Every structure is written in C-alpha cells, then in structure tokens.
Amino acid sequence: MREQHTSIRRTLRICSSRRFRFLFACVTVFSLFSLLFSRLNTVTGQRTLSRYANRIPSVPKIRVPTSDSILNDFRQPVNPLPREKNDIFDDRSGSEKLLSVPFSSALALALDEYRSILPPLEDRAPIYCYHDPAAAEDRTTADAESDLLLTWRRAWWAHGFRPIILGPADALNNPLYGELQRLDLEPAVKTEITRWLAWETAGGGLLSFYTVLPMGPEEDPELIFLRRGIYPKLIRWQGLDDGLLAGSQLDVLAAIKHVLASSEPKQVKGFLAAAPTERFQVDDMPKPIVYYDASLIKTKYGKVNEALNDSRARGLKSLNLLINSHLHAAWQNHFSDGIAVMKPLPEHSTHMISDARQLAVSLSQCSPSPMVNSCPPNNDQCNPCVSSRPMHISTPGRYQNISTLYTIGTVPHPYTTALLRELRKEVDIPWIRWNSPRDPWLRAATMGLLGATVSSAIRVVRFKEMVASQYGTAHSLWLTAEKLIEEDKLKDYLDWHFGFAIPYDQDRGYSDPGPGRRPKPEHDPVDGPVANEADLALEPFLLQRARELHVTHNDVDGEEGGDRHQAVAVRAAIEAWNLGDTEAWKFATAFLAQRIVERLEWEKDESG
Structure with missing residues (x-):
C-alpha cells in the first residue's frame, strides 16, 4: 500500500513539473490549430468545388438528412453559380470571368475538356434611333432607308454599343402620348416630340439620327465616355444639333413635360427651341462622331x-455608299502600318492562313463610293484609299504590339500543327512523346513579346490578353x-466586327493558283523563310486531313472500325503534350463563338 502511494505521488510530481506543463500546452495549441485549419480548408475547398460542380453533369448531387448542416463537407451550395445566356456554342463556349487563369481545366475540374474560361x-x-417606316414615299425609298439603318447599326455595334430602332409604337406606349395628340402643333414638331416620347x-x-455615326478608334475618350451609359444631365453637342442627344429617363421626361406645357403650342418651332436651355449641358463637337446633315452634304x-x-x-x-466608304477609310487611316497576317510557322502554314490573307486583302481594298477620293468629315487630311496603293500586308512570325498595326491570327489545333509542321499524313503516340516539341505555335507567336x-x-495568359482584352479586340481578330x-455566318459577323x-x-483576292502560275512574292525579311514548291503542294491535303480528323470526344459513338478511335486517342495525346497550344486554340475558338452568339441573339431580339 505504501508503494502505491509513492507511485501516485511520483506521478503527481511529474505532472506538476514545469517541463510537463509546457509540453502539455504545446500539444493543446497544436491540436487546436490543426482542428481550425482543417475546418477552414474543408469549407474553402467545398466553396471552390460547389462553385463549379453545377457545371459538371456527371457529378451527382448527394441528398442526406444532414446535407444542409454546416458540419457536412458535402452539403449543397446555397447559391450555385449560374451559366451565362450565351454559354453554349458547339460545346466550346465558356462562361467564366478570368483571363489570368492559364488553363481552363484547372477550374473545370478536367471533366469538361472543351470548356474554356472566357471574359464576361x-x-x-444602348443607342436609339427613331424611324417611322410608314413615312417613306415608296417601297424603294423604304428599302434605301433600311439599308442606311443597317449601316448605322453595324457601325455603332462595332464600337461597343447596342443599337436599337424605335418606332411610333414605342411612343404610343408613353402615357404622355394622348396629351401630345390633343395639342395643335405643326406636323414636323409633333413628329419631333414623338421621337422624344x-x-x-x-x-x-x-438618341441618334441614322446619319450620325462613329468614325474614330474605340479607345477615343469621347467614345469611352458614351459607352459608360451614365449621363448626369441632358447633353447635346455643338455642331450636332439634335442629331445626337444623351440623358437619363428622368431628365428626358422633365424636358418633354416642359415642352408639352407650353402656353402657346403654335409658337413651338422645335423641341430644342422650346426646351429650357438650363436643362442641357452643351459640349464641344466630339471628334470621333460624324453627322451627315443636309448642310454638310450640300457643302462637301x-x-x-x-x-x-x-x-x-x-x-x-448614294449616301449609304459614301458613309460605308468613309467608315472603311477611317479604319484604314487608324491602322496606318497595315495588316499583319500572323504566320508563326512560316515554312508550313501558307495554305492554313489563306483565309486570313484573303480577309486582309479585302480590308486593304477600297469600298465602292460615289466620291472615290473623299475623306470623312472629321478628317479632312486623311489618306484616301487608292486602288493602286492598298494597305501594306505582312506575314510576321511573331505578334507585334503596335497600335497602328492590325493583326489577323489563325490559331491551329496542335494536331493540325503536327501534320503541317512535320509534313506527315499521320502521327503516333511514340513520336509525340519522343520527337515532337511542346507548344511550337504558341512559343513562336509570343517569342517577340x-x-x-x-x-x-505565362504565354497562354499573354495570348488571352492579345485576343480578349479591350485593346486586343480593337486591334486584332x-x-x-x-x-x-x-x-456565311463568319462573313456576316466580320462586317459587324469591323463596322462596315x-x-x-474574289478576282482581286488571295488564292493559290498552283505551282506553275503562282506569282513571285515580294518577300519581307520580317515574314520569315518561304516554303518551297514541294512543301506547298502537300499543305492542302494535310490541312484537309487534319480538319476531317478533328472530331470531338462524342463523334466516335457509332463509328465502325478503329481508325477514328485511334485518331481521337492520338489527338488526346497530342493535346496533353501541348497544353499551351491546346488552351490557345480552345480559347480563340470559344471567344469567336461567344461574339458570334452575342450578335445572333441580339439580332433575334431586334428582328421586329
């Protein structure tokens, strides 16, 4: 019994020692911190997973009685991230908001390989134009007005606006329309007030007339201000009269009520004359905006x-042709250094960039015009388009960050790059692993930067900025x-992309007439080496083969034989080996598709 008491006293003496108390405190603190960080990491990981889990249809949602508990790591997200309205286009459009993420699979959890992270x-x-088609004298005049409205919409869309046509039905829905009809006004004045309603x-x-158009670079400060859509007062500009107006709905309503409350309606000669001048902020003539009014047309x-x-x-x-030619000339004068058709692999991509080259040749030409050598009204010192001296077209192998040089790039899938670069009709996985370089196209394109x-x-992030940043969209395609x-869909979109x-x-465009009739090119050293005739003859066949074998992961269902399955396996291997080139191709494809879908949806909404 004495030995037991002695053992207990020895144990108590050890537990009460300073060394033991310090050790016990350390263990306690370590346990608490471990528990805390484990909880935080679990919650953070769950939030990250829940944000993207709703995008992956193959992941089932778990429903258990405690799924809504904060202690359950697998509980459902409270507010799952919605997909954007233009999220789907041939399964290659994405809906994320980040340009700084290099690889989309990092956020797509590698389960949706064709989803790409796009900027919002x-x-x-909105910019509105009031038009009453019933006021046209005849069908020919109505068609001419419709063509001019199309030119107006196309130009403003290319500069980042949403052009909308208003009509009498919009004014009829205004509560003040009945009050307007009771007033004894001149027909022209009544039409003007109807426009405001x-x-x-x-x-x-x-609010704009269809003869008011933007003819300046997208980065112009005046256009940037207008694109914000925030106007603290009613604004009009010197030299534009009522051709272009800006204001909030409340300010517009107050101005309308003031004009309708006039004690002598017959004395009203125009809306601006009857509206109080203190309600308007009058700014200087905006340089990038052009108004083709009657006096300007008569004078110039x-x-x-x-x-x-x-x-x-x-x-x-005739006016529509003149305006379109001026829009084209303004674009050509802004890009005074010409057009660069990207050719990062110069020896084996002549045929691959032929569409881009064809587009560049068309852009370098002169648009039809009733006055060929005329300049836009806001640039009397322009360099008018001359057929004998078109814009300079180059085919550099590297991207050049020059604000006065427009870039047209053609992004190939790494499978296409492999066939053309090696001049082989097929590749296999051992060759990919042991002999093929990684990301050759992206590396060559960004080498200069x-x-x-x-x-x-890092190259992928820079490439995404080249494609999708505000500067990139204005200076490249x-x-x-x-x-x-x-x-046909692409050609229609390009008119809206450029604004004219x-x-x-086709007679003056670029085409490949064949080895015997191909003219000698004027070679610029910056364009890189020139392919020989034998290699050029192989390119069309290899490019067509790459296009035929370019299938998605669902295209192999129902196919007979193993050739197509083998091609898909090789394509998957080459994508895994060239993550940079694959991401660049996916991003460029999805970005172009996103912009086309945006315009098609807007056109559907505005089809009435």
Whole structure:
C-alpha cells in the first residue's frame, strides 16, 4: 500500500513539473490549430468545388438528412453559380470571368475538356434611333432607308454599343402620348416630340439620327465616355444639333413635360427651341462622331446632294455608299502600318492562313463610293484609299504590339500543327512523346513579346490578353484553322466586327493558283523563310486531313472500325503534350463563338 502511494505521488510530481506543463500546452495549441485549419480548408475547398460542380453533369448531387448542416463537407451550395445566356456554342463556349487563369481545366475540374474560361461580355450602352417606316414615299425609298439603318447599326455595334430602332409604337406606349395628340402643333414638331416620347419609353440613354455615326478608334475618350451609359444631365453637342442627344429617363421626361406645357403650342418651332436651355449641358463637337446633315452634304459632297435632289431613294443609296466608304477609310487611316497576317510557322502554314490573307486583302481594298477620293468629315487630311496603293500586308512570325498595326491570327489545333509542321499524313503516340516539341505555335507567336525562357502558362495568359482584352479586340481578330464556324455566318459577323461592309472581291483576292502560275512574292525579311514548291503542294491535303480528323470526344459513338478511335486517342495525346497550344486554340475558338452568339441573339431580339 505504501508503494502505491509513492507511485501516485511520483506521478503527481511529474505532472506538476514545469517541463510537463509546457509540453502539455504545446500539444493543446497544436491540436487546436490543426482542428481550425482543417475546418477552414474543408469549407474553402467545398466553396471552390460547389462553385463549379453545377457545371459538371456527371457529378451527382448527394441528398442526406444532414446535407444542409454546416458540419457536412458535402452539403449543397446555397447559391450555385449560374451559366451565362450565351454559354453554349458547339460545346466550346465558356462562361467564366478570368483571363489570368492559364488553363481552363484547372477550374473545370478536367471533366469538361472543351470548356474554356472566357471574359464576361461587357454591357453595351444602348443607342436609339427613331424611324417611322410608314413615312417613306415608296417601297424603294423604304428599302434605301433600311439599308442606311443597317449601316448605322453595324457601325455603332462595332464600337461597343447596342443599337436599337424605335418606332411610333414605342411612343404610343408613353402615357404622355394622348396629351401630345390633343395639342395643335405643326406636323414636323409633333413628329419631333414623338421621337422624344419613344426615347423616354425606352429608358433614356443615347438618341441618334441614322446619319450620325462613329468614325474614330474605340479607345477615343469621347467614345469611352458614351459607352459608360451614365449621363448626369441632358447633353447635346455643338455642331450636332439634335442629331445626337444623351440623358437619363428622368431628365428626358422633365424636358418633354416642359415642352408639352407650353402656353402657346403654335409658337413651338422645335423641341430644342422650346426646351429650357438650363436643362442641357452643351459640349464641344466630339471628334470621333460624324453627322451627315443636309448642310454638310450640300457643302462637301456635291454628287450625293445632286442625287438627293433628283430622287430621295437614289440619294439615300448614294449616301449609304459614301458613309460605308468613309467608315472603311477611317479604319484604314487608324491602322496606318497595315495588316499583319500572323504566320508563326512560316515554312508550313501558307495554305492554313489563306483565309486570313484573303480577309486582309479585302480590308486593304477600297469600298465602292460615289466620291472615290473623299475623306470623312472629321478628317479632312486623311489618306484616301487608292486602288493602286492598298494597305501594306505582312506575314510576321511573331505578334507585334503596335497600335497602328492590325493583326489577323489563325490559331491551329496542335494536331493540325503536327501534320503541317512535320509534313506527315499521320502521327503516333511514340513520336509525340519522343520527337515532337511542346507548344511550337504558341512559343513562336509570343517569342517577340516574352522571349525564349518563359513557361507556357505565362504565354497562354499573354495570348488571352492579345485576343480578349479591350485593346486586343480593337486591334486584332483571331480565327481557327479548322473552320469550325460556317463561312456565311463568319462573313456576316466580320462586317459587324469591323463596322462596315467589307468589299470582298474574289478576282482581286488571295488564292493559290498552283505551282506553275503562282506569282513571285515580294518577300519581307520580317515574314520569315518561304516554303518551297514541294512543301506547298502537300499543305492542302494535310490541312484537309487534319480538319476531317478533328472530331470531338462524342463523334466516335457509332463509328465502325478503329481508325477514328485511334485518331481521337492520338489527338488526346497530342493535346496533353501541348497544353499551351491546346488552351490557345480552345480559347480563340470559344471567344469567336461567344461574339458570334452575342450578335445572333441580339439580332433575334431586334428582328421586329
């Protein structure tokens, strides 16, 4: 019994020692911190997973009685991230908001290999134009006005706006429309107030005539201000009269009420004359905005004025041609250094970039015009387009960050790159692993910006900025070598991308007439080496083979034989080996598809 008491006293003496108390405190603190960090990591990981889990249809949702408990690691997200309205286009469009993430699979959990992380579509500030088609004299005049409205919509869309046509029905829905009809006003004044009523019904913003168009670079400060869509007061500009107005719905409504409350309606000669001047902020003439009013046409464009005096329909057609040619000329003058058609693999991609080259030739030509050598009204010192001296077209192997040089790129899938670069009709997995270089296209394209020692992850991020940043979209266009988008749909989109009808001329365009008739090119050293005739003859066949074998992971279902399955396996291997080139191709494809879907959806909404 004495030995037991002695043992207990010895144990108590050890537990009460300073060394034991310090050790016990350390263990306690370590346990608490481990528990805390484990909880935080679990919650953070669950939030990250829940944000993207709703995008993966193959992951089932777990339903258990305690699934909503904060202690359950597998509980369902409270607010799952919704997909954007234009998220699907041939299974290659994405909906994420980040340009700084190099590889999309990092956020897609590698389960949706064809989903790409895209920047969000920017909200387009609306710009309205009031038009009454019933006021046209005849069908020919109505068609001419419709063509001019198309030119107006196309130009404003290309500069980042959402052009919307208003009509009498919009004014009819305004509560003040009945009050307007009870007033004894001149027909022209009543039409002018009806225009304001339709504008107020639409919610305010920008109101324009269809002869007011933007003819300046997208980065112009005036255009940036207008694209914000925030106007603290009613704004009009010197020299534009009421051709372009800006204001909030409340300010527009207040101005309308003031004009309708006039004690002498018969004395009202115009809306601006009757509206109080203190309600308007009058700014200087905006340089990038052009207004083709009657006085300007009469003073500077005599041929168009003669056509208008002869026949309104013929005059409007002539004016439409003049405006389109001026929009084209303004674009050409902004990119005074010409057009660069990207050719990172110069010896084996001549045929691959032929579509981009064809587009560049069309852009370098002159649009039809009733006054060929005329300049836009806001640039009397322009360099008018001359057929004998078109824009310079180069085919550099590296991207050049020059603000006055427009870039057209053709991004190939790494499988296409492998066939063309090696001039082989097929490749196998051992060759990919032991002999093929990694990301050859992306490395060559960004060599001038990033040098030779940068990783593919950094190159991908820089490439995404080249394609999708505000500067990139205004100074470049990126196509894909595999022609995943229908040609007619792409050609229609390009007119809206540039803001004018591109003068496609097949006779003067670029084509490959064959080895015996191909003209000697004027070689620029910056364009890199020139392919020999034998290699050029192989390119069309290899490119077509790459396009035929370019299938998605679902295209093999139901196929007989193993050739197609083998091709898909090789493609998957080459994608895994060239993560940078694959991500660049996916991003360029999805970005172009996203922009096409955006315009098609808007066109569907505005089809009425």
